[in-house]
Amino acid sequence: MQIITSHAEFEQFLGKELGVSSWHTISQEQINKFADATLDHQWIHVDEERAQNEGPFKATIAHGYLTLSLIPYLWKQIVDIQNLKMEINYGIESLRFAQPVIVNSNIRLKAKLSSIVNLRGVTKVHMGIEMEIEDQKKPAFTGEVVFLYHFITT
Template sequence: MHIFTDLAHFSAYVGQSLGVTEYLTITQNMVDLFAQATGDHQWIHTDPERAADESPYKTTIAHGFLTLSLAPKLLAELYRIESVKMGINYGANKIRFTNAVPVGSRLRMSANLQQVEQQGNGIRVIMECRFEIEHSPKPACIAELITLLFE
């Protein structure tokens, strides 16, 4: 984990990798809870028996937005800025779901600090996050995420 003292220290890290997280196993329970929270109960996510019969993946798969929603948790494994009192998700410049995440697979994320700009009394951060499936050459998701950080 990278520990930065303040926003200036963090900002000096632009253009560098923040590393790669540990793997996280995607469970059917996670997928079901996400479906319940979002109302997205499409069978490809929530019906293992039907998915085994009808899906090209032969199992249920995680929602793309479930994968993406893991970004804050996984980023917290990669870095911390001691002076930051608040962070806000601001949006995304680009998100691509490039591969399905079968339930039971293990997912990790790498992050690169692309850009930092002054934003009022804080900074706006653009981070490229790449979600990787263990043993797969193709990532599950590549997202350029924007966060506001305030001291």
């Protein structure tokens, strides 16, 4: 895991891969809880029997937005950003879902620092991300996330 405590330290990673998170298993329980939280109970996510019998993947699949919602959790396994007043999830750009995540699949996040700029004391970073699915050639998604970091200055 990388530890970053300032804008200058972050800048050293420009154009470089920051790392890869550990694997996370997408369980049916997690899918069901996400469906409850978002009121999205489409059968392809929550009806295991119907998905097995009628679905194109012969099993339920995770909501695309569920996989996206795991970015902060997995990102914190890659980099420990310290010395902060505040951090903000600022945006997602150029996101493309490449393939579904079937229940009980293992996923992990890969991140690369695409750009970094100092906006009057606020560090704005663009991270190239890829959500890998274990034993699959195609990722679940690729894209770019934007974070704002307010480092404590002395």
